[in-house]
Amino acid sequence: MSDVEWMGASGMYVAFEDAQVRVESEQPISSAQARALAARVERAWVADLKTQRWEDQQVLREKLTVAVLSPPSFADFTGDPTGSIAGVTTGPDVIVVPDRLLSGTSRDDENTLAHELAHVQDLREAGDAMSSVPVYLEEGKATVLGDAWSRDRAHLEQAARTMASFSAEDVAYLLRNFRSTSAERRPAPFVYAGEVMGALFVEYLATHVKKDAVIRLCDAVEAAGDGQRFGDAFKKSFGISLSEAERRFVEFVRATEGQPHRRLAGTLYG
Numbered sequence: 001m002s003d004v005e006w007m008g009a010s011g012m013y014v015a016f017e018d019a020q021v022r023v024e025s026e027q028p029i030s031s032a033q034a035r036a037l038a039a040r041v042e043r044a045w046v047a048d049l050k051t052q053r054w055e056d057q058q059v060l061r062e063k064l065t066v067a068v069l070s071p072p073s074f075a076d077f078t079g080d081p082t083g084s085i086a087g088v089t090t091g092p093d094v095i096v097v098p099d100r101l102l103s104g105t106s107r108d109d110e111n112t113l114a115h116e117l118a119h120v121q122d123l124r125e126a127g128d129a130m131s132s133v134p135v136y137l138e139e140g141k142a143t144v145l146g147d148a149w150s151r152d153r154a155h156l157e158q159a160a161r162t163m164a165s166f167s168a169e170d171v172a173y174l175l176r177n178f179r180s181t182s183a184e185r186r187p188a189p190f191v192y193a194g195e196v197m198g199a200l201f202v203e204y205l206a207t208h209v210k211k212d213a214v215i216r217l218c219d220a221v222e223a224a225g226d227g228q229r230f231g232d233a234f235k236k237s238f239g240i241s242l243s244e245a246e247r248r249f250v251e252f253v254r255a256t257e258g259q260p261h262r263r264l265a266g267t268l269y270g
Contacts, residue, residue: 012067025068033102040105041066044113047149048121052218059124067096074098084188086112089119107152115146125218126225133221133230136178140198141217147199148268160269162196164260168253171197175246203267204249209238
């Protein structure tokens with residue numbers, strides 16, 4: 001999730017800091033807990049870097065703040081009392097997470113970290129131009145990166161079921177309506193469907209258009225940050241326009257309705 005602004009908060013204190021990561025906490029935590037969280041963040045950061053292969057590494061070297069909130073404060077911050085949101089990217093320098101990420105290492109939490117750090121890297125590379133990238137594409141790429149890093153079987157299986165259930169009309173609706181950051185404030189089931197549809201689109205690009213789709217998407221994001229129109233940068237990277245890619249994707253989904261193995265063949269979710 002990347003549509004909430006972190007303004008900082010009184011009472012937050014620095015629990016750990018190194019050259020790459022600063023861990024701030026609302027409640028007392030041990031330096032060992034904070035150090036362990038920072039190490040996990042740094043591992044996920046490197047994994048995303050290796051996958052995305054940004055040309056401009058300089059903009060990625062600024063320190064990242066990880067703000068750790070109690071469950072009630074995190075729910076107040078996100079506006080989501082259900083606990084369905086596991087982390088939030090608030091800009092190019094801060095991610096906000098609930099304090100449950102301190103209590104051990106789970107694949108689900110590693111997924112969250114890699115997903116949110118993908119947003120951070122996008123924002124650092126594109127700056128304000130990130131607003132020109134459709135949200136389904138931004139979230140879809142982050143979802144693929146999180147799932148690839150964690151290899152959380154539950155996440156993969158749930159996503160695969162959702163992907164298999166999409167009709168052509170479903171994905172056409174999501175392509176139209178999950179494009180701007182305001183769409184991320186809609187109900188959680190809609191946002192989840194949009195993210196999973198975006199991940200399926202990214203995997204479609206990788207299996208049916210260009211196999212290095214994630215790197216090519218990053219090239220387009222970086223080019224947008226350098227002043228190019230994202231649509232032009234996408235076409236240069238993939239050889240077809242984004243609108244044509246979307247049209248082909250809808251037709252692919254239509255052709256694979258009721259055929260989940262064919263739809264997901266060759267993907268992370270197959």
